[in-house]
Amino acid sequence: MRDGATLQFGIGGVPNAIARILADGPRGDFGIHTEMLVDGVKLLHDAGKVSNRKGLHDGFSVCTFALGSRALYDWAAREPALRFLPVSATNLPALIGRNRRMVSVNAAIMVDLAGQVVADTVAGRQHSGVGGHESFVTGAREADGGTSILCLHATAMVHGERRARIVAELPPGSIVTTPRHQVHWVATEHGIANLFGRSARERAECLIALADPAHREELRAAARARVQAPRA
Amino acid sequence: MNDAYRSRLRTADEAATLVRDRDEILLPLAPAQPTGLLHALGRRERFTELRLLCALLQERFALLERPGVHVVSQFFGHVERELRAAGVAIDHLTSDFHGLELIARRTRPRVVASATAPPDEDGYLSFGVHAGASEVPFFEAARDPERLAIAEVNRRTAMATG
Numbered sequence: 001m002r003d004g005a006t007l008q009f010g011i012g013g014v015p016n017a018i019a020r021i022l023a024d025g026p027r028g029d030f031g032i033h034t035e036m037l038v039d040g041v042k043l044l045h046d047a048g049k050v051s052n053r054k055g056l057h058d059g060f061s062v063c064t065f066a067l068g069s070r071a072l073y074d075w076a077a078r079e080p081a082l083r084f085l086p087v088s089a090t091n092l093p094a095l096i097g098r099n100r101r102m103v104s105v106n107a108a109i110m111v112d113l114a115g116q117v118v119a120d121t122v123a124g125r126q127h128s129g130v131g132g133h134e135s136f137v138t139g140a141r142e143a144d145g146g147t148s149i150l151c152l153h154a155t156a157m158v159h160g161e162r163r164a165r166i167v168a169e170l171p172p173g174s175i176v177t178t179p180r181h182q183v184h185w186v187a188t189e190h191g192i193a194n195l196f197g198r199s200a201r202e203r204a205e206c207l208i209a210l211a212d213p214a215h216r217e218e219l220r221a222a223a224r225a226r227v228q229a230p231r232a
Numbered sequence: 233m234n235d236a237y238r239s240r241l242r243t244a245d246e247a248a249t250l251v252r253d254r255d256e257i258l259l260p261l262a263p264a265q266p267t268g269l270l271h272a273l274g275r276r277e278r279f280t281e282l283r284l285l286c287a288l289l290q291e292r293f294a295l296l297e298r299p300g301v302h303v304v305s306q307f308f309g310h311v312e313r314e315l316r317a318a319g320v321a322i323d324h325l326t327s328d329f330h331g332l333e334l335i336a337r338r339t340r341p342r343v344v345a346s347a348t349a350p351p352d353e354d355g356y357l358s359f360g361v362h363a364g365a366s367e368v369p370f371f372e373a374a375r376d377p378e379r380l381a382i383a384e385v386n387r388r389t390a391m392a393t394g
Contacts, residue, residue, distance in 0.1 A: 035329060037361070064329075065261050066361035073263075076361045077390030084363040084394035091330040120308075126316075129287065129307030130328040 006031035006054045006099035006143070008136045009038050010106035011067070011128065014151040016040045018105050023047040032061035033099050035090055035132035037082075039068040042075050050081075056098045057083065064090045091132045096139025102146035104136035108177075108186075109152065112170045113204040113223055115180035115195050117150060124173030134178045147184045147196070154188040154212040166211040168222030186210060201227045234355045247382050248272035253280040253300070256341035258369055262290035262309065264362035266345045266384035270295055285325065285341055287332060287365070288312075296320065306332045306365075333365035337372065344373040345382040349389040360389040367394075 001007075001022060007030055009015040019040020022030070024047070031054035032041055041061065044050050052059050064087045066076050076082055089095065096102060109127070110118040120128045140146040155162045166188070170176070184196045186207065193206035204223040208216050242250075247269055251257065259265055267290065273282075274294030283302045284295075289311035296303050297320055305312050306325040315322045327335060336344075346366055348357040359367055374381035 064362075065263060065364045067261075067263060073361055073390060077392050080393070082393065084359070084361060084392055086363045086367045087330050087333050087365045088368065091328070126308045126324045127313070128309070129305075129324075130331075131307060132329050135328055135330060 001027055001103060002101060002145075003027050004029045004031075004053070005101040005103045006033050007044075008032075008034040008096070008102070008104040008106075008132075008140070009036065009040060010104070010133060010136065011036055011131060012107035014107050015105045018151070019044060023049060029053065031099060032063070033057070033090065033096065033102065034061075034063045035065070035087070035136065037061075037063040037066035037068070037072065037076060039072045042068075042072050045075075045079065045081070052081065054099045056095065062090055091135040093135055093139035093142060096136060097142025097146065099143050100145065102140040102143035104140040104148040106133050106136065106148070106150055107152065108150045110165045110167060110170065110174070111150070111152065111186060111207060112167050113207050113219065113226070114200065115183045115186075115203050115207070116170060116176045117178040117180075117183060118170060118174050119150075119177035121175045121177075123171065124175060130177055134182065137178050137182045137184075141182060141184065141196075147194075148182075149185040149187055149192070150178075150183060151187045154190055154210060155215075162212075162214075164212060164215040164219075166207050166215070166219070168219055168226070234351075237351055237355050244268035244272040244384070245275070247384075248276065250380055250382070251282070251343055253282070255279075255343060256283040256285065257343040257345055258336050258341040258366055259284060259286040260346045260359075260362050260364050260366040261288045261307070264347045264359060264364070264366070264389070265290045266347050266382065266386075267291070267293075268386075269345055269382060269384050274298065283341070285332075285336065287325075287329075296322075329365055333368060336365060336369040340372070340376075340379065341369070342373075342378070343380045343382065344370045345384065346370055347386045347389050348383040349391045350385050350387055352391060357383055357385070358389070358391040359394065360392050363394050
């Protein structure tokens with residue numbers, strides 16, 4: 001995350017936590033162009049980290065709704081450098097892409113080795129919604145110096161069993177939220193990798209390095225079968 | 233209170249009578265959902281076919297489980313998941329958030345309802361901390377004599393800039 005980045009934070013604990021980390025960190029001169037206003041954005045403003053020299057809506061943090069604490073709502077109502085705009089003014093990729101160094105930060109539930117992202121369903125059942133996930137990943141890609149970051153835990157506990165969230169193939173019935181070709185950075189507790197401009201084999205290697213160590217060998221075997229198949 | 237505001241002022245129960253047995257309502261996300269209106273509608277026993285186009289429901293309104301009510305949520309939160317777990321038929325609108333605004337503008341649900349801040353000294357209301365996918369459809373419904381825009385004045389909704 002560089003100085004001067006324009007930031008978007010999606011729904012979920014991790015994006016909000018990143019905003020909080022940035023508020024305490026050395027970087028600044030940020031802009032805010034986001035779908036959802038979270039408590040972390042208030043902290044960035046409070047810390048003097050927001051200059052909003054973005055190239056679009058300069059001088060104002062823009063969002064389309066707030067979801068957070070009472071303190072966030074009270075602040076949002078009196079903050080003159082904040083604008084609540086219709087979703088068509090915040091979530092259009094073409095508009096998002098006009099922001100300087102746009103960086104979108106969103107959560108994911110599962111990623112396969114091709115880079116396909118599941119972010120709103122669990123085992124094919126609706127868990128949340130698409131929201132601005134794809135819009136901001138796509139829009140950030142279009143911005144000068146822009147990029148997107150998708151955050152997930154490498155594993156999840158399901159009925160007492162630790163299961164991989166970086167998988168060789170999405171389980172049957174899975175629903176893709178954001179397609180593989182839009183994805184840039186993916187982050188887990190094991191690291192962060194940029195899939196942009198990578199080949200299918202390189203993407204798989206990057207993602208295996210982010211997986212839980214216990215699952216990596218199985219993923220390597222699957223990747224060899226899928227993207228390094230011997231020629232006939 | 234100016235005359236225009238006074239002439240349009242209704243209680244939540246009076247506003248609920250403006251919704252037909254066969255109707256469609258667009259609702260905003262949780263922070264701006266008109267809870268008084270939704271509770272008032274929930275006091276009606278049944279509907280012929282009431283389609284609620286919504287996202288991220290704020291609470292488990294009785295209305296959601298009334299006969300004839302078809303709940304279509306674009307974004308599931310804990311309320312939608314709880315309803316589904318309880319066996320309530322809750323449907324999902326396959327769309328991104330911007331798509332919800334496009335769908336609302338093209339399908340033109342007859343009723344658009346939102347919580348607002350109390351009027352300022354000039355009579356202007358504010359959608360508070362939510363513009364979302366319902367602000368533009370709200371104004372379109374307000375301008376259309378065939379449609380209905382219901383603003384639920386909520387003293388806890390703050391005036392915000394947009």
